[in-house]
Amino acid sequence: MADDGRGAKRQKTSGAEMDPKANPYLAHHYEEESNGYSNGYSNGFSRSKKASSTVFDNLIRHQTSSKDAEVAENGPNNAFTGQPLSNRYFNILKGRRNLPVHTQRQEFLDMFQKSQILVFVGETGSGKTTQIPQFVLFDDMPQLQGKMVACTQPRRVAAMSVAQRVANEMDVPLGEEVGYSIRFEDKTSPRTILKYMTDGMLLREAMTDNNLSRYSCLILDEAHERTLATDILMGLLKEVARRRPDLKIVIMSATLDAQKFQKYFKIGEDPAPLLAVPGRTHPVEIFYTAEPERDYVEAALRTVLQIHATEPEGDILLFLTGEEEIEDACRKIGLEADELVREADAGPLKVYPLYGTLPPAQQQRIFDPAPPPHKPGGRPGRKCIVSTNIAETSLTIDGIVYVVDPGFSKQKVYNPRIRVESLLVSPISKASAQQRAGRAGRTRPGKCFRLYTEGAFKKELIEQTYPEILRSNLSMTVLQLKKLGIDDLVHFDLMDPPAPETLMRALEELNYLACLDDEGELTHLGRLAAEFPLDPSIGVMLISSPEFYCSNEMLSLTALLSVPQLFNRPASARKRADEMKELFAHPDGDHLTMLNVYHAFKGPEAQRDPKQWCHDHFLSYRALQQADNVRSQLKRIMEREDLELMSTPFEDKKYYENIRRALVSGFFMQVAKRDGSGKTYITVKDDQSVLLHPSTVLAQEAEWVVYNEFVLTTKNYIRTVTAVKAEWLLDIAPMYYNIEDFKQGEIRRSLQKTADTLRRKEALKAGKSRK
DNA sequence: GAGCACTGC
Numbered sequence: 001m002a003d004d005g006r007g008a009k010r011q012k013t014s015g016a017e018m019d020p021k022a023n024p025y026l027a028h029h030y031e032e033e034s035n036g037y038s039n040g041y042s043n044g045f046s047r048s049k050k051a052s053s054t055v056f057d058n059l060i061r062h063q064t065s066s067k068d069a070e071v072a073e074n075g076p077n078n079a080f081t082g083q084p085l086s087n088r089y090f091n092i093l094k095g096r097r098n099l100p101v102h103t104q105r106q107e108f109l110d111m112f113q114k115s116q117i118l119v120f121v122g123e124t125g126s127g128k129t130t131q132i133p134q135f136v137l138f139d140d141m142p143q144l145q146g147k148m149v150a151c152t153q154p155r156r157v158a159a160m161s162v163a164q165r166v167a168n169e170m171d172v173p174l175g176e177e178v179g180y181s182i183r184f185e186d187k188t189s190p191r192t193i194l195k196y197m198t199d200g201m202l203l204r205e206a207m208t209d210n211n212l213s214r215y216s217c218l219i220l221d222e223a224h225e226r227t228l229a230t231d232i233l234m235g236l237l238k239e240v241a242r243r244r245p246d247l248k249i250v251i252m253s254a255t256l257d258a259q260k261f262q263k264y265f266k267i268g269e270d271p272a273p274l275l276a277v278p279g280r281t282h283p284v285e286i287f288y289t290a291e292p293e294r295d296y297v298e299a300a301l302r303t304v305l306q307i308h309a310t311e312p313e314g315d316i317l318l319f320l321t322g323e324e325e326i327e328d329a330c331r332k333i334g335l336e337a338d339e340l341v342r343e344a345d346a347g348p349l350k351v352y353p354l355y356g357t358l359p360p361a362q363q364q365r366i367f368d369p370a371p372p373p374h375k376p377g378g379r380p381g382r383k384c385i386v387s388t389n390i391a392e393t394s395l396t397i398d399g400i401v402y403v404v405d406p407g408f409s410k411q412k413v414y415n416p417r418i419r420v421e422s423l424l425v426s427p428i429s430k431a432s433a434q435q436r437a438g439r440a441g442r443t444r445p446g447k448c449f450r451l452y453t454e455g456a457f458k459k460e461l462i463e464q465t466y467p468e469i470l471r472s473n474l475s476m477t478v479l480q481l482k483k484l485g486i487d488d489l490v491h492f493d494l495m496d497p498p499a500p501e502t503l504m505r506a507l508e509e510l511n512y513l514a515c516l517d518d519e520g521e522l523t524h525l526g527r528l529a530a531e532f533p534l535d536p537s538i539g540v541m542l543i544s545s546p547e548f549y550c551s552n553e554m555l556s557l558t559a560l561l562s563v564p565q566l567f568n569r570p571a572s573a574r575k576r577a578d579e580m581k582e583l584f585a586h587p588d589g590d591h592l593t594m595l596n597v598y599h600a601f602k603g604p605e606a607q608r609d610p611k612q613w614c615h616d617h618f619l620s621y622r623a624l625q626q627a628d629n630v631r632s633q634l635k636r637i638m639e640r641e642d643l644e645l646m647s648t649p650f651e652d653k654k655y656y657e658n659i660r661r662a663l664v665s666g667f668f669m670q671v672a673k674r675d676g677s678g679k680t681y682i683t684v685k686d687d688q689s690v691l692l693h694p695s696t697v698l699a700q701e702a703e704w705v706v707y708n709e710f711v712l713t714t715k716n717y718i719r720t721v722t723a724v725k726a727e728w729l730l731d732i733a734p735m736y737y738n739i740e741d742f743k744q745g746e747i748r749r750s751l752q753k754t755a756d757t758l759r760r761k762e763a764l765k766a767g768k769s770r771k
Numbered sequence: 772g773a774g775c776a777c778t779g780c
Contacts, residue, residue: 199778200777225777468777533778565774
């Protein structure tokens with residue numbers, strides 16, 4: 001179909017695109033509309049043909065009222081598609097009109113129309129995440145602009161489930177007018193006008209489109225969570241708002257911290273306008289323990305079973321800290337509950353684990369209804385969800401009446417002095433505890449059992465968890481900011497600026513990696529590294545790998561390093577699991593072992609029944625699948641950037657050596673040297689005394705090792721280690737291994753010795769060749 | 772002799 005023909009036809013027939021020229025308020029947008037956006041829109045065109053006119057014909061952008069929107073929502077046809085609205089739609093609509101946000105729709109519109117930036121505070125149950133973006137749609141009419149409204153979420157599951165919910169509310173198939181976009185999955189189409197996405201995804205988009213020009217309105221949800229991506233986006237949006245006066249911004253938050261957001265987004269000297277909507281939650285009765293609990297997992301299990309045995313109907317939500325703890329607890333609760341059924345005639349109890357790395361299908365199971373009684377009239381069944389922090393915020397599960405809160409979660413902590421990021425089980429904040437308790441009052445009055453004393457709550461818990469930006473290694477963030485075109489990092493306006501030392505560390509690290517030059521400017525390598533969703537050191541390693549003839553292998557390894565735990569080691573079968581791991585072990589280290597696992601996984605034997613094969617070999621099928629996913633994403637980027645994919649032939653005796661050398665090209669700052677002849681190692685430059693993690697396959701003899709991570713538990717461990725040679729360090733990272741920069745000691749002596757030997761060898765060679 | 776919450780076109 002010819003372009004001009006389509007354009008003419010659209011004006012007459014597409015309701016959503018109805019004669020923009022006739023509307024003086026839209027005239028200036030007409031030109032934009034004929035670029036790009038119209039391409040795919042014509043595909044879905046026949047659908048909207050039936051609607052010869054729509055409610056939007058009579059509305060003026062940014063001048064609508066809540067009444068207008070309500071009339072539009074009342075149908076009988078869908079305002080955006082022209083299709084007749086379903087019965088389900090009208091049923092859901094009734095519920096939506098009962099949400100607290102609904103009563104303030106006009107107030108919201110007034111503020112939205114008046115101000116470029118708006119802070120919106122809605123407590124849980126206010127309906128803000130689902131309703132506000134829809135309020136925006138009816139007034140902002142992105143479909144007439146060829147633009148979209150985006151609503152960011154810190155987590156993938158939330159983006160997916162909210163998008164599904166809103167698609168239902170708007171009576172459209174998910175992925176059409178309403179879609180979502182997360183890593184590995186873009187469920188949107190050219191028709192999409194409302195897109196839920198992860199905050200990280202929007203940040204990624206900002207790197208290629210610094211003005212975020214595809215959007216007419218950006219809604220940052222759950223801003224109070226202060227994820228790294230949210231914090232950077234907020235700083236960025238302040239700048240984009242200046243460059244794009246047409247862009248509307250809504251910051252949504254759940255807590256009392258609203259003033260901080262208002263002040264940060266001040267317009268001139270005035271704080272950004274604020275709209276607060278009360279939540280709708282039922283009262284939650286809080287119980288504390290009289291004495292501190294020694295073993296919180298054990299106490300949690302006891303509490304769950306007690307609730308099941310004695311409390312009236314209602315589902316249970318238990319917060320624990322990690323995957324294994326959760327799986328373990330689920331098994332134990334299941335067993336004990338069966339006993340309760342047999343011995344005390346308790347109702348059936350279904351136990352579901354919930355954590356981020358769980359496959360989506362299994363995550364969905366938490367929404368299954370509670371089991372019915374064993375026999376008619378018997379004691380009611382209930383479900384118990386054992387979850388990480390993921391259930392604390394975005395993911396809401398209706399029907400929860402009892403919350404068990406041991407008061408811990410795994411949190412990232414960063415120590416800039418020794419440049420170590422680690423996960424630690426730490427006490428939660430008061431805000432978190434309140435959030436957790438609130439989960440019990442979604443559908444009716446509930447109870448929250450805190451497994452700590454009231455005194456501990458009041459005196460020991462901090463008010464708010466520190467924002468992530470203050471707890472992270474910022475090398476990737478700094479690289480992203482550079483890529484986003486932020487040159488002056490020191491004056492980039494962040495809500496909570498990180499310590500100067502942390503920034504300096506990041507700049508220094510990027511300089512060593514040659515991602516930034518001595519002036520702090522992005523280098524070609526830095527620009528490339530920013531294209532990869534990887535830590536800069538790993539990105540650099542991958543980019544350099546063609547020089548070591550092993551980019552195919554490094555692609556696999558990089559993918560493996562960015563997914564969770566590969567090796568399963570269930571408490572019940574540790575010995576078997578270790579034996580299986582031995583099958584893949586490479587004497588030179590864990591990186592090579594992981595690579596062996598991946599190759600075996602992709603081999604014909606495993607591929608006959610990969611799930612079973614993984615199970616038999618105590619490997620995480622999910623992790624390997626995820627690695628495969630990551631690998632293809634990284635491969636696409638490699639190809640796009642013209643980085644060559646190659647391998648050293650497996651028969652070549654340099655096959656593994658090349659891989660180990662390539663490891664050094666990225667990990668040269670994560671190197672440790674054996675201390676004398678003992679078991680301890682010393683990290684290069686930071687002089688930390690560390691031990692090889694007991695999970696390593698590496699024999700203790702290795703003089704020098706590169707390590708993937710530092711694990712702080714009972715002792716200082718380095719995990720995932722591979723043996724390297726001192727001469728490679730000098731050869732591959734001469735800038736970092738400039739011997740004069742090292743203080744006197746074992747490491748310097750050893751490097752010096754290596755350098756001397758190398759020089760003698762060179763001299764010998766030169767002498768020989770002269771003869 | 773041990774433990775990865777959350778995210779990334």
